Structure formats: C-alpha cells, structure tokens
Amino acid sequence: MRASSKRALSIGIAALFLIGALVVYGTLIQPTFVDIEKMRAELNVTQTLFNNQKTATEQVSKAFSDMKNAAKTREVISQALPVGPNITLALHQIESTIRANKVTIDALTIRAVSPEPNKKILAKRLGKLELNFSASGGYGPIRDFIKNLETNIRVINITNFEFTPVSNRDRATSEELYAIQIVAEMYYQED
Amino acid sequence: MEQRDPQTALADQFVVDTPNTGLPWKLTVFSIVLFVFSLFVFTGMKFGYVSYLTSQKENLKKETAALAKKINPDDQAKYVNFYSQTINLQKVLERHQFSGNLFDFLQDKTATNVYYTNASYSAEGGKLTVQGIAATSEALVQQLSVFDSAPELKTAVLTQMRFNETGKISFSIDFEFRDEFFAIPAL
Numbered sequence: 115m116r117a118s119s120k121r122a123l124s125i126g127i128a129a130l131f132l133i134g135a136l137v138v139y140g141t142l143i144q145p146t147f148v149d150i151e152k153m154r155a156e157l158n159v160t161q162t163l164f165n166n167q168k169t170a171t172e173q174v175s176k177a178f179s180d181m182k183n184a185a186k187t188r189e190v191i192s193q194a195l196p197v198g199p200n201i202t203l204a205l206h207q208i209e210s211t212i213r214a215n216k217v218t219i220d221a222l223t224i225r226a227v228s229p230e231p232n233k234k235i236l237a238k239r240l241g242k243l244e245l246n247f248s249a250s251g252g253y254g255p256i257r258d259f260i261k262n263l264e265t266n267i268r269v270i271n272i273t274n275f276e277f278t279p280v281s282n283r284d285r286a287t288s289e290e291l292y293a294i295q296i297v298a299e300m301y302y303q304e305d
Numbered sequence: 306m307e308q309r310d311p312q313t314a315l316a317d318q319f320v321v322d323t324p325n326t327g328l329p330w331k332l333t334v335f336s337i338v339l340f341v342f343s344l345f346v347f348t349g350m351k352f353g354y355v356s357y358l359t360s361q362k363e364n365l366k367k368e369t370a371a372l373a374k375k376i377n378p379d380d381q382a383k384y385v386n387f388y389s390q391t392i393n394l395q396k397v398l399e400r401h402q403f404s405g406n407l408f409d410f411l412q413d414k415t416a417t418n419v420y421y422t423n424a425s426y427s428a429e430g431g432k433l434t435v436q437g438i439a440a441t442s443e444a445l446v447q448q449l450s451v452f453d454s455a456p457e458l459k460t461a462v463l464t465q466m467r468f469n470e471t472g473k474i475s476f477s478i479d480f481e482f483r484d485e486f487f488a489i490p491a492l
Contacts, residue, residue: 124329131336138343146350153358160365171372178380195394238389261405269397272404277424301397303390
C-alpha cells in the first residue's frame with residue numbers, strides 16, 4: 115500500500131472514531147448528564163425532606179416526653195376543660211357549690227349548643243354547655259355561690275343573671291331571701 | 306577536520322527519504338482513546354453514578370418512612386388533645402369574666418340609706434341594671450355622685466326615678482363596666 119493511501123486510511127479511521135466519540139457524547143453522555151442533574155436535584159429535595167422530617171420527629175418526641183412529664187398540668191387542664199361534655203362532672207360541680215354555700219337550687223337545665231370552630235391547625239373544636247338554673251337563699255350565700263361558681267376548677271362563664279327578692283324570709287335565720295336566675299356557659303373540648 | 310569512515314560515507318549516499326506518517330497514526334490513536342474514554346465515561350455515569358444516586362434516594366425514602374413510624378399514634382392523639390385543650394383553655398380564660406365582682410362593688414359603693422331590690426346582669430358589654438330604693442332624694446344624688454367617680458365604671462345612668470307613697474324614692478340605674486373590672490376575681 116502506498117504511503118499516501120495509508121495516510122488517508124489512518125485519517126479516515128481517526129475521523130470515524132472522533133465522530134463516534136461525538137455521537138457517544140451527544141446521544142448518550144449528554145442525556146445521561148441531564149438525567150443525573152435531575153436526579154441530584156430530586157435527591158437534594160429528598161434529603162431536605164428527610165432532614166426536616168428528622169428534626170420534626172425529634173421535636174415531636176421531645177414534646178411527647180414533655181407532655182408525659184407534665185402529668186399534673188395535664189390533669190388540671192383536663193379538669194378545667196374536659197374532653198367530651200362530661201355532664202355528670204358539670205352537675206357534680208354545681209351541686210357541690212350549692213351545698214357548700216347553703217343555697218337551694220330550684221331548677222336546672224343543661225343544653226349542648228353548637229361547638230365553636232377553631233382557627234388553629236389541628237386544634238379541636240370548643241364545645242359549649244348552656245346552663246340555665248335558678249337558686250335561692252340569703253344575700254351572702256347567693257353572692258358566695260356566684261363567686262365560687264366562677265372560680266371553680268371547671269370554667270363557667272355567667273352570661274346573664276337576674277337577682278330578685280323573694281317575698282318570704284328564711285325561717286331559721288329570718289334572713290331576707292333572694293332568688294337568682296342564671297344563664298351560664300360551661301366548656302369542654304370535642305373528642 | 307574530522308575524518309569519516311569511508312563505509313559510512315558510502316551508505317549515506319544511498320539513504321532514501323521515508324515518508325513522514327507520524328501525525329495521522331498519532332491522530333488515529335488519539336481518536337480511538339477519545340472514543341474509548343467517552344464510552345468509559347458513559348458507562349461510569351450510567352451504571353455507576355446513576356445507580357448510586359438511585360440507591361441513595363431509595364434509602365432516604367425508606368428512612369423518611371421509618372421516621373414517620375417512630376411516632377406512636379396513641380401519643381399523637383394524646384398530644385393533639387393536649388394541644389387543643391391548651392389552645393381552647395386559653396381562649397376560654399381570655400373571655401372568662403368574674404361577675405361576682407359586682408356584689409363587692411355594690412357593697413363598697415352603696416350608701417347606708419340606699420338599697421337595691423333587683424339586679425339584672427348581662428356579660429355582653431358588661432352591663433348591669435339595678436332597681437333600688439333611696440331614703441331621700443339627697444341620698445340618691447349622693448349615691449349617683451359616688452358612681453360617677455367610680456373608676457370601675459364606663460357609665461352610670463339613672464334611667465328611672467319615682468317617689469313612693471312612703472316618701473322614699475325608687476330608682477333604676479344602668480351601669481356599664483370597664484372590661485378589666487371582670488378580669489380578675491375580687492378578694
């Protein structure tokens with residue numbers, strides 16, 4: 115083979131391999147590189163999600179442990195605002211306040227009214243019990259009854275009351291008697 | 306002057322120039338190396354790096370899912386309840402009013418020759434209406450001036466006044482209390 119032919123052949127082979135290298139770059143390496151970039155971005159997102167989740171899980175675990183340690187606080191909160199209407203407890207509270215203050219209860223109705231929605235995320239709705247009752251007794255006992263009712267463990271909000279004198283007097287103490295008609299709200303948390 | 310070997314000098318006479326083919330073969334070798342290198346890079350990316358990234362991503366997904374399982378659903382429910390109770394209790398306490406303070410207020414501010422017969426309270430707006438009896442008109446005026454200077458009140462308005470047959474004065478007063486008056490229970 116003549117030298118010039120060998121030269122042309124070697125140039126041709128070199129050109130073929132160069133073109134081959136370009137084809138490999140253009141059709142295989144370049145798209146794979148694009149895929150890799152995409153995968154790396156996804157991996158970054160997944161890594162960030164994992165880190166956030168890990169931090170959140172740690173915080174939640176800490177909050178759980180704090181909550182478990184604060185058993186006394188939970189108990190007090192549950193007494194002030196029980197989960198569920200717990201009407202028996204409501205009646206017991208009113209009854210014991212009446213007994214402690216020596217007033218007489220004349221009538222009592224308890225009615226559940228529509229709960230209040232909560233704007234906070236995850237927070238459950240605030241349930242309400244409407245109490246309508248009348249009690250009678252001397253001025254001092256009624257005053258103390260109202261005060262004790264409002265400072266009792268389960269929160270009661272008096273929305274209205276009507277205080278009127280009763281014509282007859284207390285036989286034992288000959289103290290003037292009064293009647294009070296109360297509308298109040300008691301609260302609970304929906305389960 | 307240097308003396309050359311006669312045989313070498315003779316051989317030099319018959320040397321033929323060989324064609325210079327070095328560059329094309331070097332180019333060929335270079336292009337083959339480049340081609341093989343590009344294939345190697347592609348194989349490395351496709352079966353090495355991509356597989357590595359995929360397995361990393363799968364591992365992270367599994368670990369993220371495992372993290373979610375670490376939280377006990379019972380604890381979660383208890384915590385949501387506790388959180389809701391705290392939020393709701395805060396809301397309830399913010400609106401909690403101590404209407405029992407009214408009794409102390411009236412006891413402290415009422416003159417001896419004035420007494421009340423009826424009282425009607427509404428938490429909305431902190432309003433109280435009282436009906437009562439004053440021994441004389443001077444006693445009532447004095448009583449009203451006490452209410453006018455009371456810092457607990459926004460307003461105290463005499464809405465009704467009537468002389469009885471006995472000479473006493475029956476009256477009705479509308480009170481509007483300041484919000485802070487009901488905020489904490491009176492001792």
